Amino acid sequence: MTNVSIIGLGQTDVKEHWQTSLRHLAWYAIEAALDNAHINKVDGIFVANMLAGPLSGQQHLGALIADFSGLRGVEAVTVEAADASGGAALRQAVMAVQSGLMETALVVGVEKMTDLVGSPVTSALALALDADYETVHGMTPAAVGALLMRRYMYEYGVQVADFAGFSVNAHANGAVNPLAMFRNKLRADRFASAPLVADPVTLFDAAPTGDGAAAVIVTNYERAQDMVPQPIRIAGSAIATDTLAIHDRKEMLWLAAAQKSAARAMAAAGVSHDDIDVLELHDAFTVLAALSLEAIGFAERGEGWKLARDGEIGRNGRIPISTFGGLKARGNPGGATGVYQIVEVARQLRGEAGDNQVSGATIGMAQCLGSAGATAVTHVLSK
Amino acid sequence: MTNVSIIGLGQTDVKEHWQTSLRHLAWYAIEAALDNAHINKVDGIFVANMLAGPLSGQQHLGALIADFSGLRGVEAVTVEAADASGGAALRQAVMAVQSGLMETALVVGVEKMTDLVGSPVTSALALALDADYETVHGMTPAAVGALLMRRYMYEYGVQVADFAGFSVNAHANGAVNPLAMFRNKLRADRFASAPLVADPVTLFDAAPTGDGAAAVIVTNYERAQDMVPQPIRIAGSAIATDTLAIHDRKEMLWLAAAQKSAARAMAAAGVSHDDIDVLELHDAFTVLAALSLEAIGFAERGEGWKLARDGEIGRNGRIPISTFGGLKARGNPGGATGVYQIVEVARQLRGEAGDNQVSGATIGMAQCLGSAGATAVTHVLSK
Numbered sequence: 001m002t003n004v005s006i007i008g009l010g011q012t013d014v015k016e017h018w019q020t021s022l023r024h025l026a027w028y029a030i031e032a033a034l035d036n037a038h039i040n041k042v043d044g045i046f047v048a049n050m051l052a053g054p055l056s057g058q059q060h061l062g063a064l065i066a067d068f069s070g071l072r073g074v075e076a077v078t079v080e081a082a083d084a085s086g087g088a089a090l091r092q093a094v095m096a097v098q099s100g101l102m103e104t105a106l107v108v109g110v111e112k113m114t115d116l117v118g119s120p121v122t123s124a125l126a127l128a129l130d131a132d133y134e135t136v137h138g139m140t141p142a143a144v145g146a147l148l149m150r151r152y153m154y155e156y157g158v159q160v161a162d163f164a165g166f167s168v169n170a171h172a173n174g175a176v177n178p179l180a181m182f183r184n185k186l187r188a189d190r191f192a193s194a195p196l197v198a199d200p201v202t203l204f205d206a207a208p209t210g211d212g213a214a215a216v217i218v219t220n221y222e223r224a225q226d227m228v229p230q231p232i233r234i235a236g237s238a239i240a241t242d243t244l245a246i247h248d249r250k251e252m253l254w255l256a257a258a259q260k261s262a263a264r265a266m267a268a269a270g271v272s273h274d275d276i277d278v279l280e281l282h283d284a285f286t287v288l289a290a291l292s293l294e295a296i297g298f299a300e301r302g303e304g305w306k307l308a309r310d311g312e313i314g315r316n317g318r319i320p321i322s323t324f325g326g327l328k329a330r331g332n333p334g335g336a337t338g339v340y341q342i343v344e345v346a347r348q349l350r351g352e353a354g355d356n357q358v359s360g361a362t363i364g365m366a367q368c369l370g371s372a373g374a375t376a377v378t379h380v381l382s383k
Numbered sequence: 384m385t386n387v388s389i390i391g392l393g394q395t396d397v398k399e400h401w402q403t404s405l406r407h408l409a410w411y412a413i414e415a416a417l418d419n420a421h422i423n424k425v426d427g428i429f430v431a432n433m434l435a436g437p438l439s440g441q442q443h444l445g446a447l448i449a450d451f452s453g454l455r456g457v458e459a460v461t462v463e464a465a466d467a468s469g470g471a472a473l474r475q476a477v478m479a480v481q482s483g484l485m486e487t488a489l490v491v492g493v494e495k496m497t498d499l500v501g502s503p504v505t506s507a508l509a510l511a512l513d514a515d516y517e518t519v520h521g522m523t524p525a526a527v528g529a530l531l532m533r534r535y536m537y538e539y540g541v542q543v544a545d546f547a548g549f550s551v552n553a554h555a556n557g558a559v560n561p562l563a564m565f566r567n568k569l570r571a572d573r574f575a576s577a578p579l580v581a582d583p584v585t586l587f588d589a590a591p592t593g594d595g596a597a598a599v600i601v602t603n604y605e606r607a608q609d610m611v612p613q614p615i616r617i618a619g620s621a622i623a624t625d626t627l628a629i630h631d632r633k634e635m636l637w638l639a640a641a642q643k644s645a646a647r648a649m650a651a652a653g654v655s656h657d658d659i660d661v662l663e664l665h666d667a668f669t670v671l672a673a674l675s676l677e678a679i680g681f682a683e684r685g686e687g688w689k690l691a692r693d694g695e696i697g698r699n700g701r702i703p704i705s706t707f708g709g710l711k712a713r714g715n716p717g718g719a720t721g722v723y724q725i726v727e728v729a730r731q732l733r734g735e736a737g738d739n740q741v742s743g744a745t746i747g748m749a750q751c752l753g754s755a756g757a758t759a760v761t762h763v764l765s766k
Binding site: 050059062063091092094129131135257260371374375 | 385404406427433436437439440441442443444445446447449450455456457458459460461462463464465471474475477478479481482483484485509510511512513514515518620621622623624625626627631639640643753754757758
């Protein structure tokens with residue numbers, strides 16, 4: 001159990017924000033989070049971002065975003081762990097507050113992936129893979145997803161259509177989230193016949209990239225009680241890593257880092273699987289959702305897909321996932337995604353999730369992955 | 384005073400490591416630091432890097448370097464604050480250990496800036512400037528240095544030759560450091576007539592880019608006493624920021640973040656200027672050395688250059704700086720530079736600095752800057 005609580009949440013919608021720059025997106029989310037916490041300053045900012053360098057020609061976001069958000073001078077750095085950057089940045093904020101060296105810390109995840117000349121997003125995303133052994137051969141994140149999915153189908157005797165439930169659930173939840181990138185429902189029978197992205201990954205299987213920013217403000221537990229009516233405790237927090245290249249893993253279908261970080265965060269929080277009312281996981285591809293459920297321990301190996309088939313992942317199911325649409329329907333703004341997950345779980349625990357509410361949620365978990373689980377960050381939140 | 388001490392140091396030489404990849408450089412420094420601390424594992428890794436994305440096609444260094452260094456699975460993230468990344472990563476490690484959430488943390492700064500096709504280093508370095516208001520107009524770090532130097536000369540009535548002492552001192556110290564990039568002495572009378580990089584910044588004024596890696600291992604104070612004969616206490620630690628674009632500053636010649644972070648780190652450490660025996664500062668350009676001395680409080684405004692003129696910055700002077708050559712002669716491997724500074728100050732306090740030793744050094748300070756002081760990170764170390 002950490003001594004850190006969430007007191008402020010902010011987010012923009014996820015979409016193609018063609019009229020809004022990277023710094024504006026960050027500012028909007030920060031402003032919303034400050035308003036939500038009823039404060040106007042913090043002691044430090046942790047920026048989660050993975051692609052501003054290659055896509056916006058801009059690094060050094062800490063100082064830039066601090067200044068542009070009206071917080072000039074404040075301590076600020078960027079934290080990067082590919083698509084797990086958001087969770088990783090929150091982990092730094094937790095340590096900062098827990099150390100006593102910072103009283104109030106703000107995490108902002110921001111990513112600007114559209115409105116670019118040409119189509120450099122895929123090559124930018126591939127910076128998260130092993131440059132010397134994967135990218136050099138033309139591997140992309142979708143290709144990694146495809147290899148894992150094909151292997152999963154071979155090992156466990158399942159078909160493309162068996163993964164449909166993950167996307168159907170994500171879109172059903174995204175459809176009632178006003179901030180989601182895709183608000184259309186998905187028909188299961190269309191899933192397997194959608195255009196291929198990287199065989200067998202289809203368009204309805206892969207999460208879309210999008211622009212967006214989300215922010216979370218944390219302070220110590222005692223102080224949080226006096227500041228807001230519903231502070232959310234960060235009960236557990238953990239990062240683990242694995243090999244970057246998937247061919248270096250002894251078991252390609254086992255997300256060792258996801259298992260480790262989940263186990264550590266749950267142990268720190270003192271919770272078991274049955275205690276968890278809502279789970280945001282890294283459904284960048286449906287196979288990653290299945291593998292995450294297995295690694296975290298909600299399903300046996302090879303059986304994660306059955307939770308989707310059997311309707312166990314819906315808002316009224318055994319373990320609701322992607323409750324605001326997940327990466328698939330809310331959208332996947334890279335380094336910001338992990339912060340969106342935290343905002344979403346916290347809203348569930350506050351009972352502020354509106355049409356996306358999981359009834360009676362008191363404990364939630366968020367896990368984001370960097371590439372195919374080379375980094376895994378898990379946070380357990382409690383009411 | 385933090386509760387964190389340094390127990391291990393490692394570094395490679397700084398040069399054009401054409402035969403050595405980014406991951407190998409990091410590994411060598413990590414291995415040396417682990418050996419130095421007499422341990423073979425840590426609880427977490429903080430990678431300091433600013434340019435692996437644009438120059439090596441590789442982000443997500445946390446997982447990659449953890450695995451490649453034989454520490455697969457360990458918690459690991461990248462911390463970026465442009466050329467202040469090294470100091471910023473140490474600050475995260477300090478908070479991690481101080482929080483109790485990590486017992487032993489390793490910081491590795493690594494940068495691979497040579498052996499590239501074409502000459503993309505300058506445009507990569509410009510990612511640290513304001514993309515929308517500086518870089519878009521062709522600004523580069525050297526151009527920013529030139530603007531500051533020209534303004535300094537105008538405001539304070541000094542000439543190019545008046546800055547020579549900084550480079551002469553750096554090269555004198557680099558000449559006796561076997562790991563330095565430049566080991567030649569510099570003649571003061573050649574300084575002003577060297578080829579121009581960006582008028583009035585000359586080749587003998589600007590620090591060279593180079594490849595290198597440095598690592599520092601920290602643990603809590605009590606544990607450190609039992610582990611190594613000479614633990615070095617991290618007495619103070621602070622980050623402050625300023626506007627990214629220098630035209631946004633009310634006073635272009637005042638490094639507000641450098642002042643703030645130095646004052647905070649010194650207050651935390653309970654030390655005054657007279658207590659500081661050795662100072663590593665961010666001499667990427669001589670004008671930054673002068674401005675840093677003024678911001679930190681070793682000289683009045685407009686008089687930082689006099690410390691160089693009067694020999695006060697030499698190893699026997701009032702405030703020895705760049706004692707192993709500084710950015711100018713040891714070399715400036717970007718995001719790794721801040722970690723080199725910490726290694727060097729710690730070696731001074733251990734009395735292990737060899738020909739570079741400042742006699743009787745017991746308290747030292749290191750300050751690194753991101754671009755022209757948009758980020759400033761200061762650490763005070765004590766014996």
